[in-house]
Amino acid sequence: MTVVATGGGAGGAKASGCACGSAGGCGTDHGTPLRASGTMVALTVDGVAVQVPAGTSVMRAAVEAGRSVPKLCATDSLEPFGSCRLCLVEIEGRRGYPASCTTPVEPGMRVRTQSPKLAQLRRGVMELYISDHPLDCLTCAANGDCELQDMAGAVGLREVRYGYEGANHRTAVKDRSNPYFDFDPSKCIVCSRCVRACEEIQGTHALTISGRGFASVVSPGALESFLGSECVSCGACVQACPTATLMEKSVVEAGTPDRSVVTTCAYCGVGCAFEAEMKGNEVVRMTPYKDGKANHGHSCVKGRFAWGYTTHRDRITTPMIRRSIDEPWREVSWDEAIGYAAAEFKRIQAQHGRGAVGGISSSRCTNEETYLMQKFVRAAFGNNNIDTCARVCHSPTGFGLKATLGESAGTQDFDSIDHCDVIMVIGANPTDAHPVFGSRLKRRIRQGAKLIVVDPRGIDLVRTPHVAAAHHLALRPGTNVAIVNALAHVIVTEGLVQEAYVRERCEWASFEQWRDFVAHPDRSPEATASVTGVPAETVRGAARLYATGGNAAIYYGLGVTEHSQGSTMVMGIANLAMATGNVGRPGVGVNPLRGQNNVQGSCDMGSFPHELPGYRHILDGETRALFERTWNVTLDPEPGLRIPNMLDAALDGSFKGLYLEGEDIAQSDPNTEHVTAALRRMECIVVQDLFLNETAKFAHVFLPGSSFLEKDGTFTNAERRISRVRQAVPPVAGKADWEITVALAEAMGYPMPYRHPSEIMAEIAALTPTFHGVTYERIEAHGSLQWPVNDAAPEGTPIMHRDRFVRGLGKFMVTEFVATEERVTPRFPLLLTTGRILSQYNVGAQTRRTGNVVWHDEDRLEIHPHDAEERSIKDGDRVELRSRAGVTTLRAVVTERVQPGVVYTTFHHPESGANVITTDNSDWATNCPEYKVTAVQVMPVVSASAWQERFQAFTERQEGFLPGHDHQPA
Amino acid sequence: MEIAHLCRMANQIGRFYAGQPDAAESRKAAATHLRRFWDPRMRRELVAHVEGGGAEDLDPFVREAVREHLEFLRPADTPAPASPAAGPR
Numbered sequence A: 001m002t003v004v005a006t007g008g009g010a011g012g013a014k015a016s017g018c019a020c021g022s023a024g025g026c027g028t029d030h031g032t033p034l035r036a037s038g039t040m041v042a043l044t045v046d047g048v049a050v051q052v053p054a055g056t057s058v059m060r061a062a063v064e065a066g067r068s069v070p071k072l073c074a075t076d077s078l079e080p081f082g083s084c085r086l087c088l089v090e091i092e093g094r095r096g097y098p099a100s101c102t103t104p105v106e107p108g109m110r111v112r113t114q115s116p117k118l119a120q121l122r123r124g125v126m127e128l129y130i131s132d133h134p135l136d137c138l139t140c141a142a143n144g145d146c147e148l149q150d151m152a153g154a155v156g157l158r159e160v161r162y163g164y165e166g167a168n169h170r171t172a173v174k175d176r177s178n179p180y181f182d183f184d185p186s187k188c189i190v191c192s193r194c195v196r197a198c199e200e201i202q203g204t205h206a207l208t209i210s211g212r213g214f215a216s217v218v219s220p221g222a223l224e225s226f227l228g229s230e231c232v233s234c235g236a237c238v239q240a241c242p243t244a245t246l247m248e249k250s251v252v253e254a255g256t257p258d259r260s261v262v263t264t265c266a267y268c269g270v271g272c273a274f275e276a277e278m279k280g281n282e283v284v285r286m287t288p289y290k291d292g293k294a295n296h297g298h299s300c301v302k303g304r305f306a307w308g309y310t311t312h313r314d315r316i317t318t319p320m321i322r323r324s325i326d327e328p329w330r331e332v333s334w335d336e337a338i339g340y341a342a343a344e345f346k347r348i349q350a351q352h353g354r355g356a357v358g359g360i361s362s363s364r365c366t367n368e369e370t371y372l373m374q375k376f377v378r379a380a381f382g383n384n385n386i387d388t389c390a391r392v393c394h395s396p397t398g399f400g401l402k403a404t405l406g407e408s409a410g411t412q413d414f415d416s417i418d419h420c421d422v423i424m425v426i427g428a429n430p431t432d433a434h435p436v437f438g439s440r441l442k443r444r445i446r447q448g449a450k451l452i453v454v455d456p457r458g459i460d461l462v463r464t465p466h467v468a469a470a471h472h473l474a475l476r477p478g479t480n481v482a483i484v485n486a487l488a489h490v491i492v493t494e495g496l497v498q499e500a501y502v503r504e505r506c507e508w509a510s511f512e513q514w515r516d517f518v519a520h521p522d523r524s525p526e527a528t529a530s531v532t533g534v535p536a537e538t539v540r541g542a543a544r545l546y547a548t549g550g551n552a553a554i555y556y557g558l559g560v561t562e563h564s565q566g567s568t569m570v571m572g573i574a575n576l577a578m579a580t581g582n583v584g585r586p587g588v589g590v591n592p593l594r595g596q597n598n599v600q601g602s603c604d605m606g607s608f609p610h611e612l613p614g615y616r617h618i619l620d621g622e623t624r625a626l627f628e629r630t631w632n633v634t635l636d637p638e639p640g641l642r643i644p645n646m647l648d649a650a651l652d653g654s655f656k657g658l659y660l661e662g663e664d665i666a667q668s669d670p671n672t673e674h675v676t677a678a679l680r681r682m683e684c685i686v687v688q689d690l691f692l693n694e695t696a697k698f699a700h701v702f703l704p705g706s707s708f709l710e711k712d713g714t715f716t717n718a719e720r721r722i723s724r725v726r727q728a729v730p731p732v733a734g735k736a737d738w739e740i741t742v743a744l745a746e747a748m749g750y751p752m753p754y755r756h757p758s759e760i761m762a763e764i765a766a767l768t769p770t771f772h773g774v775t776y777e778r779i780e781a782h783g784s785l786q787w788p789v790n791d792a793a794p795e796g797t798p799i800m801h802r803d804r805f806v807r808g809l810g811k812f813m814v815t816e817f818v819a820t821e822e823r824v825t826p827r828f829p830l831l832l833t834t835g836r837i838l839s840q841y842n843v844g845a846q847t848r849r850t851g852n853v854v855w856h857d858e859d860r861l862e863i864h865p866h867d868a869e870e871r872s873i874k875d876g877d878r879v880e881l882r883s884r885a886g887v888t889t890l891r892a893v894v895t896e897r898v899q900p901g902v903v904y905t906t907f908h909h910p911e912s913g914a915n916v917i918t919t920d921n922s923d924w925a926t927n928c929p930e931y932k933v934t935a936v937q938v939m940p941v942v943s944a945s946a947w948q949e950r951f952q953a954f955t956e957r958q959e960g961f962l963p964g965h966d967h968q969p970a
Numbered sequence B: 001m002e003i004a005h006l007c008r009m010a011n012q013i014g015r016f017y018a019g020q021p022d023a024a025e026s027r028k029a030a031a032t033h034l035r036r037f038w039d040p041r042m043r044r045e046l047v048a049h050v051e052g053g054g055a056e057d058l059d060p061f062v063r064e065a066v067r068e069h070l071e072f073l074r075p076a077d078t079p080a081p082a083s084p085a086a087g088p089r
């Protein structure tokens, strides 16, 4: 029999994919990465015939043949290195004992993996390793999970002749500086897997091997500590280390886990798959899942390590109610809390009308939860006042892509990046906000793809080890549309349009209108340079590269959407891609990088006030009838209120009750003072969350939610990939979030008799054409599925718009640049823009309750040296940040990362009040707030702002209202 | 709701559509946008504002678009339909 190794799924997994063909993942380490090649090579290993793609190592071929060769420095997520010499084999007709990991297969090769001589050589190698290794296996944290130990067994090592007294590393000192893993150099075998993982997989190049021969040691940077180095704590080195040298602290403390479930990270829109490894009901470690199609075994610090919040003592585990926010909370039973909430909602509707209440779901919710939430609002409240936090991040993506391409989603899968020749990153900072994707992007750049960065700030990608942008368009915040028009101008006027593609695939008339519009001299790079601040030549260079450099893909983030012209910019991006023929195949496309894990899903699930699941408008009678039949209700045919409209209506007195699941609008939404004033006007706010978040301080009912480790469901990541979230431990407060919504619906008089989230998915699939083929069984079988999944695409759709656009012909939209109303003036001479950093996540409610705080314990204001000097601000000074909306204070970082005239901050800590500053100006089409542009003034100060003092006092008072708190106010 | 804020949002919508090639089509598109995305109470106030004369704070394009499509934008009179539409049948 001949064993034939295939490339796994279509397209083939890259570095760490398993080729054994087992859909569920096999866990076997094949030693070296899978090679993609059309040519197969036949050989025999220990007499077993096997065929593998050309370029495969002998080691991997042996594994395919069902043999295994001992190894230490090789692992299939990394390129082979050939340093340990444990993997020696014999090859007929060759002299010596070549290392199988670095020897490629050749046709007709006859390999022997076992012989007395090989055994002797391997034992000799092991003996040397062990003589310099502490023999404390029984008390070592890696006991039972150590490749050195395994190999000692595999080669039959029985004695070590050298004695342990000679020069050795056994007394080297541990580096415990990283909050999540230890580095114990005494156990290091200098296999350099960690160094290669940091380079090849993560792309940070934080680790080096210094010294040579026996004196060689691994260290971060120039013999720094891990914490003090460039290390971003992604865990790739820990994952790669075969010994206990790099070891999770949680495993050191709790011991090795004994069971695991595969689940999906609940942080960012990359949607990495993880194995949650447990002992009993305690999670001990989260390891990136090798067969996860979004991450291929890689992770970032958040998903890998920052899950401690799930067991943080701040978690609220008992339902609570109170009549007024000036009263202490009262712990009550689930029944009482739910009954109270339902009675209040009914009372408000009776007094103030059906439209006086609404709900807000979150991109942190599963698809099933979000679906239920909108169903709850539509069926039990009887209105369409349902919105989600995607309102404040990617709603313009949905609007802009639907108008041009016909579907409100990104066009590619992440693997598409491996086919890119040119990558344009606009208003996104993937190495911080989408780290695992950022690593893949960097890898592609290292392989030779060209990079264009369009961002006001010098983000890391602009220049980082072995990566540099070919062009950095450092534009003034708020001028995106002028830039995209200037890029289009160059493409059109320099004859770089792919006319055949446009003629075949797009509405020609719309193209002509757009072409004439952008060709106007007013839109040229030269004419707009004074507005955008970008030299015309840079724009021209970038446009030429994008249009002519081969496969060109655009990846964009909130720096595109969170503007008053967010939707216009999304259309502008789609225009560029269509004009250059860059939609519909691997390596190209228009790709929104979604902020939170389930932004895509929450949009898909109809949590918008004008849209039913599957992006179908509430005005569409046919769709409404479909849902009315299934849900057995009459639906309100009028669009409902969006989040900012709800707040305006609350201030107006026509909106009085709100049910929020997983969303913290008092921190995350702009113009905090406006938000909190609106919240104070409401009569019943029900917050379903893990913690007493900022919004909960204004709430009347608190329903303790469950973390992603505690429930079943699905998330849909930025590549439309639907992945399972699997329950690892029982819900801390007794109910999974979907069960809470079901109970509340029942109390409102609308029964929702689901027994499991899979039944909710069945309903979603029945009602939503793009989800018709989705079932939990299918997801189980395929690992994950990219929608559309239906009869036309039963296995899902990695790349959209292949032969035609979803809307039929692509539509070019004319995108006039309209300057934002948020302008600099003598009183507010600087522009504030906001963003995130790697270690913290969104409002930080989760990450602030983990060891991640060592990297970012406060939000800082970045300011250019020139602006700082003008104001006598020194690095580290406390400064006042003032806008038309409010005042707060922060400490300054003086840096050239920002341009003169621009300041930058993050919004991970509530007390810094970044959103006290942001205004309620918003995207014209979707009301997505303009977080990215606020006119401000910055001045040195000594004390906190009045807002901060009020915030502090309010927070202390509200915390005092919690049961069991020491200082119950009278 | 605060009419100034509604006008500001309407103007922002208007500025996108005003930039589109065909003027009559653009006014219709702007009105359609309001119809499709604005809750009835917002449309009611905007319509009343335009009908009330003034509406100085609206860009001429938007004022024109709303005027031209008044009936299309006007929500049904009663806030809640006579037969309660909500709840299980």
Ligand code: SF4
Binding pocket: A194, A197, A198, A202, A204, A205, A206, A207, A220, A230, A231, A232, A233, A234, A235, A236, A237, A238
């Ligand atoms: S944790 Fe990641 S960044 Fe840090 S040294 Fe290891 S591989 Fe490099």
Ligand code: SF4
Binding pocket: A187, A188, A189, A190, A191, A192, A193, A194, A195, A218, A237, A240, A241, A242, A243, A245, A246
């Ligand atoms: S730390 Fe681990 S992976 Fe790195 S060289 Fe040492 S043993 Fe190998």
Ligand code: SF4
Binding pocket: A265, A266, A267, A268, A269, A270, A271, A272, A295, A299, A300, A301, A302, A303, A304, A434, A435, A436, A437
């Ligand atoms: S935060 Fe994003 S990149 Fe990091 S592990 Fe989670 S899904 Fe992956």
Ligand code: FES
Binding pocket: A070, A071, A072, A073, A074, A081, A082, A083, A084, A085, A086, A087, A099, A100, A101, A102
């Ligand atoms: S595994 Fe081949 S030399 Fe180390």
